[in-house]
Amino acid sequence: xxxxxxxxxxxxxxxxxxxxxxxxxxxxxxxxxxxxxxxxxxxxxxxxxxxxxxxxxxxxxxxxxxxxxxxxxxxxxxxxxxxxxxxxxxxxxxxxxxxxxxxxxxxxxxxxxxxxxxxxxxxxxxxxxxxxxxxxxxxxxxxxxxxxxxxxxxxxxxxxxxxxxxxxxxxxxxxxxxxxxxxxxxxxxxxxxxxxxxxxxxxxxxxxxxxxxxxxxxxxxxxxxxxxxxxxxxxxxxxxxxxxxxxxxxxxxxxxxxxxxxxxxxxxxxxxxxxxxxxxxxxxxxxxxxxxxxxxxxxxxxxxxxxxxxxxxxxxxxxxxxxxxxxxxxxxxxxxxxxxxxxxxxxxxxxxxxxxxxxxxxxxxxxxxxxxxxxxxxxxxxxxxxxxxxxx
Amino acid sequence: xxxxxxxxxxxxxxxxxxxxxxxxxxxxxxxxxxxxxxxxxxxxxxxxxxxxxxxxxxxxxxxxxxxxxxxxxxxxxxxxxxxxxxxxxxxxxxxxxxxxxxxxxxxxxxxxxxxxxxxxxxxxxxxxxxxxxxxxxxxxxxxxxxxxxxxxxxxxxxxxxxxxxxxxxxxxxxxxxxxxxxxxxxxxxxxxxxxxxxxxxxxxxxxxxxxxxxxxxxxxxxxxxxxxxxxxxxxxxxxxxxxxxxxxxxxxxxxxxxxxxxxxxxxxxxxxxxxxxxxxxxxxxxxxxxxxxxxxxxxxxxxxxxxxxxxxxxxxxxxxxxxxxxxxxxxxxxxxxxxxxxxxxxxxxxxxxxxxxxxxxxxxxxxxxxxxxxxxxxxxxxxxxxxxxxxx
Numbered sequence: 001x002x003x004x005x006x007x008x009x010x011x012x013x014x015x016x017x018x019x020x021x022x023x024x025x026x027x028x029x030x031x032x033x034x035x036x037x038x039x040x041x042x043x044x045x046x047x048x049x050x051x052x053x054x055x056x057x058x059x060x061x062x063x064x065x066x067x068x069x070x071x072x073x074x075x076x077x078x079x080x081x082x083x084x085x086x087x088x089x090x091x092x093x094x095x096x097x098x099x100x101x102x103x104x105x106x107x108x109x110x111x112x113x114x115x116x117x118x119x120x121x122x123x124x125x126x127x128x129x130x131x132x133x134x135x136x137x138x139x140x141x142x143x144x145x146x147x148x149x150x151x152x153x154x155x156x157x158x159x160x161x162x163x164x165x166x167x168x169x170x171x172x173x174x175x176x177x178x179x180x181x182x183x184x185x186x187x188x189x190x191x192x193x194x195x196x197x198x199x200x201x202x203x204x205x206x207x208x209x210x211x212x213x214x215x216x217x218x219x220x221x222x223x224x225x226x227x228x229x230x231x232x233x234x235x236x237x238x239x240x241x242x243x244x245x246x247x248x249x250x251x252x253x254x255x256x257x258x259x260x261x262x263x264x265x266x267x268x269x270x271x272x273x274x275x276x277x278x279x280x281x282x283x284x285x286x287x288x289x290x291x292x293x294x295x296x297x298x299x300x301x302x303x304x305x306x307x308x309x310x311x312x313x314x315x316x317x318x319x320x321x322x323x324x325x326x327x328x329x330x331x332x333x334x335x336x337x338x339x340x341x342x343x344x345x346x347x348x349x350x351x352x353x354x355x356x357x358x359x360x361x362x363x364x365x366x367x368x369x370x371x372x373x374x375x376x377x378x379x380x381x382x383x384x385x386x387x388x389x390x391x392x
Numbered sequence: 393x394x395x396x397x398x399x400x401x402x403x404x405x406x407x408x409x410x411x412x413x414x415x416x417x418x419x420x421x422x423x424x425x426x427x428x429x430x431x432x433x434x435x436x437x438x439x440x441x442x443x444x445x446x447x448x449x450x451x452x453x454x455x456x457x458x459x460x461x462x463x464x465x466x467x468x469x470x471x472x473x474x475x476x477x478x479x480x481x482x483x484x485x486x487x488x489x490x491x492x493x494x495x496x497x498x499x500x501x502x503x504x505x506x507x508x509x510x511x512x513x514x515x516x517x518x519x520x521x522x523x524x525x526x527x528x529x530x531x532x533x534x535x536x537x538x539x540x541x542x543x544x545x546x547x548x549x550x551x552x553x554x555x556x557x558x559x560x561x562x563x564x565x566x567x568x569x570x571x572x573x574x575x576x577x578x579x580x581x582x583x584x585x586x587x588x589x590x591x592x593x594x595x596x597x598x599x600x601x602x603x604x605x606x607x608x609x610x611x612x613x614x615x616x617x618x619x620x621x622x623x624x625x626x627x628x629x630x631x632x633x634x635x636x637x638x639x640x641x642x643x644x645x646x647x648x649x650x651x652x653x654x655x656x657x658x659x660x661x662x663x664x665x666x667x668x669x670x671x672x673x674x675x676x677x678x679x680x681x682x683x684x685x686x687x688x689x690x691x692x693x694x695x696x697x698x699x700x701x702x703x704x705x706x707x708x709x710x711x712x713x714x715x716x717x718x719x720x721x722x723x724x725x726x727x728x729x730x731x732x733x734x735x736x737x738x739x740x741x742x743x744x745x746x747x748x749x750x751x752x753x754x755x756x757x758x759x760x761x762x763x764x765x766x767x768x769x770x771x772x773x774x775x776x777x778x779x780x781x782x783x784x
Binding site: 215312 | 393394395396397398407411415419434438439440442446447448450451452498516517518519520521522525526527528529530531532533534535536537538539540541542543544547548549550551552553554555556559560563564566567568570571572573574575577578581583584585586587588590591592594595596597598599600601602603604605606607608610611613614615616618624626635637639640643696699700701702703704705706707708709710711712714715716717718719720722723734735736737738740741742743744745746
């Protein structure tokens with residue numbers, strides 16, 4: 001697999017960090033999840049528990065091994081040092097400074113392992129006035145500007161339902177770690193790379209940010225309408241609603257044919273996109289009235305045949321019953337010994353020769369403690385002693 | 393830089409693909425953007441044009457070189473073949489089959505360059521019933537289930553304002569390419585890796601997907617409220633609104649102190665999160681009344697001091713005036729000869745030793761054609777001939 005042979009010491013908890021290490025694990029890295037003895041990642045107890053396992057935890061921790069370790073104890077920190085010395089990557093999502101206060105500042109990390117790639121994920125970054133503030137996905141969505149452009153102009157700003165600030169930070173973290181590993185192949189030297197929730201979410205403002213920088217005017221919310229294209233948006237049909245995205249002039253022309261509304265071509269109010277934008281309500285009303293006359297399925301077939309981007313707003317039951325989503329294997333099942341089969345999201349990255357797969361179910365708390373300690377050179381009596389003292 | 397020495401042949405247009413190649417370029421890859429002679433990427437004409445350049449194009453195409461190439465012409469395809477043979481990565485976001493029909497199927501690509509990493513970004517994936525459908529960010533947001541959980545229960549489903557389906561697909565593409573490059577370091581063999589808008593967006597359903605798989609019940613929209621935590625959400629203050637995310641019991645307890653509402657601890661309606669969820673309206677009313685009594689700044693300071701995650705909903709003007717965003721350099725300026733300085737988003741990935749930076753401004757159309765052709769072995773007379781024939 002792409003990341004075979006890469007060992008990752010994973011000190012992350014909850015979501016952004018575990019998503020980052022899951023991405024690495026899905027591509028073949030050996031991820032060793034460090035958890036507090038007797039307690040473990042709080043996500044083990046979050047979401048729906050079925051057959052004795054949180055399906056939320058199972059999804060985000062597949063392909064990982066679990067080692068319990070008491071990092072408040074000096075001997076626990078010695079085990080961590082040995083693990084770091086024997087790994088390629090360290091990833092953590094503590095608040096800034098916490099790892100250093102445990103005795104693992106950058107000087108120590110370099111001394112332990114000059115080739116170490118050290119990834120860290122924070123809420124706001126490691127410097128700046130908010131570095132020590134608690135963060136959270138919702139807060140990053142609010143402070144990044146994302147919410148200011150989500151929802152209707154006269155309505156409330158909304159967060160995107162999924163925790164995209166967390167997940168973007170995790171994705172950037174995985175990308176940065178892979179890039180640093182590539183550099184290490186050439187130089188032999190390690191690197192440190194940080195991602196944070198706030199900057200990651202700001203990074204997706206793309207078009208909005210470019211226009212704000214160019215004009216100095218903050219964009220407004222436009223609901224499901226496009227800021228500068230009309231018609232565009234969500235339209236009711238006989239039995240539901242359809243999202244329409246005819247963003248180019250040529251697509252608009254094909255839309256008129258598919259809707260059998262060629263007369264709009266002659267209408268001086270609609271001759272250019274600029275005019276349609278000015279008369280958005282009027283053209284939306286005409287297009288909307290036409291779409292109301294048939295079912296969603298009818299329009300999806302007809303509009304796709306005319307090469308007009310369109311789709312239904314699907315709920316999760318509809319998403320996972322969709323033949324395209326099935327074809328792409330975006331829902332998979334994994335055996336979890338003692339907990340039956342767990343259904344979870346599939347792999348959005350499709351490698352031709354070395355595909356992502358579930359090699360390991362999400363681990364029981366500390367399920368790999370002994371095996372991992374043996375691999376880094378601890379003897380059976382030493383392991384027994386560490387267990388007895390509650391260090392592992 | 394992390395990706396120095398990696399040459400990328402970039403056949404992408406518009407957003408998802410150019411974002412992918414921008415991420416690679418920002419980390420040091422040499423990206424050669426192939427554009428249609430005399431026309432170029434449509435984004436060159438999109439968004440606000442200032443001093444003769446689209447700031448949207450400038451942002452997403454920084455650090456790239458531009459080579460014009462007519463791929464409808466046999467000689468143009470020969471140039472492409474030579475480029476592919478001299479590069480490490482090829483990335484494209486045509487619809488499935490288009491590149492093969494140009495003469496570059498996988499067999500040919502392997503013959504040209506056995507070590508080639510080939511990344512492709514599509515709307516729906518390369519197989520399945522919708523493979524040939526036109527896609528678009530908004531459509532992927534609708535069909536992925538993301539919109540079904542964004543907005544209020546009784547209101548419309550909303551798309552997230554930013555084009556996150558496009559950008560997630562680009563991010564996954566960059567991650568897959570870096571992972572494949574790592575595998576190539578060991579094996580010498582290339583790989584093909586695909587990302588698509590629909591699967592990438594489905595991949596962020598995390599918690600919602602896990603609970604849906606476990607229960608069979610599709611989640612409903614909950615606006616800015618948390619599905620299973622109360623109080624949580626957006627609350628009005630004397631002069632604005634504040635997002636509050638006290639997701640853990642301990643955080644809720646600290647929130648009560650910060651709000652000076654210790655009496656809620658004794659209220660039997662609010663003793664556990666389950667009870668507060670049941671009595672969400674009532675507790676939201678009490679918390680909301682308290683927050684209304686002071687300004688947003690007051691609460692942000694007070695709640696952060698109590699270690700309660702909170703933040704204001706900021707518009708883009710407020711975001712880029714925020715001292716934390718300034719500290720993280722999320723708005724930067726780059727010189728664009730002939731077009732003055734262009735302000736654009738900064739780099740969310742923070743490498744300690746090999747930081748991302750703007751080495752090159754976004755290229756003029758075909759601005760690097762001659763230099764690139766020389767580098768792959770074309771002589772000056774050959775280049776002149778190709779130019780004259782309109783091939784480059």
